[in-house]
Amino acid sequence: xxxxxxxxxxxxxxxxxxxxxxxxxxxxxxxxxxxxxxxxxxxxxxxxxxxxxxxxxxxxxxxxxxxxxxxxxxxxxxxxxxxxxxxxxxxxxxxxxxxxxxxxxxxxxxxxxxxxxxxxxxxxxxxxxxxxxxxxxxxxxxxxxxxxxxxxxxxxxxxxxxxxxxxxxxxxxxxxxxxxxxxxxxxxxxxxxxxxxxxxxxxxxxxxxxxxxxxxxxxxxxxxxxxxxxxxxxxxxxxxxxxxxxxxxxxxx
Numbered sequence: 001x002x003x004x005x006x007x008x009x010x011x012x013x014x015x016x017x018x019x020x021x022x023x024x025x026x027x028x029x030x031x032x033x034x035x036x037x038x039x040x041x042x043x044x045x046x047x048x049x050x051x052x053x054x055x056x057x058x059x060x061x062x063x064x065x066x067x068x069x070x071x072x073x074x075x076x077x078x079x080x081x082x083x084x085x086x087x088x089x090x091x092x093x094x095x096x097x098x099x100x101x102x103x104x105x106x107x108x109x110x111x112x113x114x115x116x117x118x119x120x121x122x123x124x125x126x127x128x129x130x131x132x133x134x135x136x137x138x139x140x141x142x143x144x145x146x147x148x149x150x151x152x153x154x155x156x157x158x159x160x161x162x163x164x165x166x167x168x169x170x171x172x173x174x175x176x177x178x179x180x181x182x183x184x185x186x187x188x189x190x191x192x193x194x195x196x197x198x199x200x201x202x203x204x205x206x207x208x209x210x211x212x213x214x215x216x217x218x219x220x221x222x223x224x225x226x227x228x229x230x231x232x233x234x235x236x237x238x239x240x241x242x243x244x245x246x247x248x249x250x251x252x253x
Contacts, residue, residue: 025096032092037085044077048157051080054136055160058144065157072158080161087128091121112186120179127175127227128168135167135223142219167220170213174228181235185242192239195232202232 040047052065059065067073086093094117102110144153184190195202210225 022100025100029089029093029096032089033085036088037082040081040084041078044081047084048077048080048161051132051164052157052160054132055140055144055155057137058140059153059155060144063152063154065160066154067158068156069158072156076157076161080165083165087125090124094121116179116182120176123175123179124172127171127173130175130227131167131171135171135220136164138223139167139220167214171224171227174209174213174224175231177228177231178235178238181232182238182242185239192236192243195236195239199232203229206232 056065067076069075098114098117101113147153181195185192206225206228207221209228210221214220214224
């Protein structure tokens with residue numbers, strides 16, 4: 001007779017319960033994305049017009065964006081609406097991840113995890129807004145002014161969407177640097193002194209990442225690399241506060 005401690009069915013129950021919890025959290029996240037998508041879809045064309053505004057402002061007079069694919073006028077706004085649904089539902093998605101992970105965290109980890117999640121959401125949105133309002137106007141003004149006078153700029157709408165989504169994602173991820181640094185310090189993978197010693201390599205790395213994640217022009221590369229460096233410095237500053245708090249807790253009786 002199998003003992004309760006080794007009963008296969010009973011020992012598998014915690015795993016089954018975790019899988020059910022994970023399924024429920026994923027369903028809630030997907031439903032949040034779907035709900036936002038359904039709300040935004042009737043305005044898909046208006047949303048695309050808003051997203052393409054920074055480029056259309058610099059197109060030559062009498063020209064417009066074009067669709068080289070027959071289905072592009074339908075699928076490009078649809079894709080944009082779905083991506084926006086994911087972006088806007090990110091707080092709900094991360095909250096569901098937090099609720100799934102929270103039972104396995106220690107009390108002091110719970111105090112830090114939620115603020116870090118909230119900070120990551122805010123920083124990602126700030127990065128995307130910075131790209132749209134600060135980077136796009138400069139980049140498109142540059143691109144539309146350097147071409148041969150004999151060539152008329154008429155950008156394909158699908159190509160433009162892929163281009164701007166890549167930039168929005170790159171800037172959103174880049175703005176996560178302070179959170180990443182704090183997590184590295186908390187995990188013991190590095191410390192503030194080591195980060196300060198590596199500052200020259202970090203600056204070079206920022207420009208390399210800017211070169212890889214943006215189009216091949218100096219404007220967008222610099223406008224990604226410079227904020228990344230400043231955000232690294234902000235992360236180091238927060239790291240100092242984290243280490244100071246850790247020392248106070250260690251010294252406390």
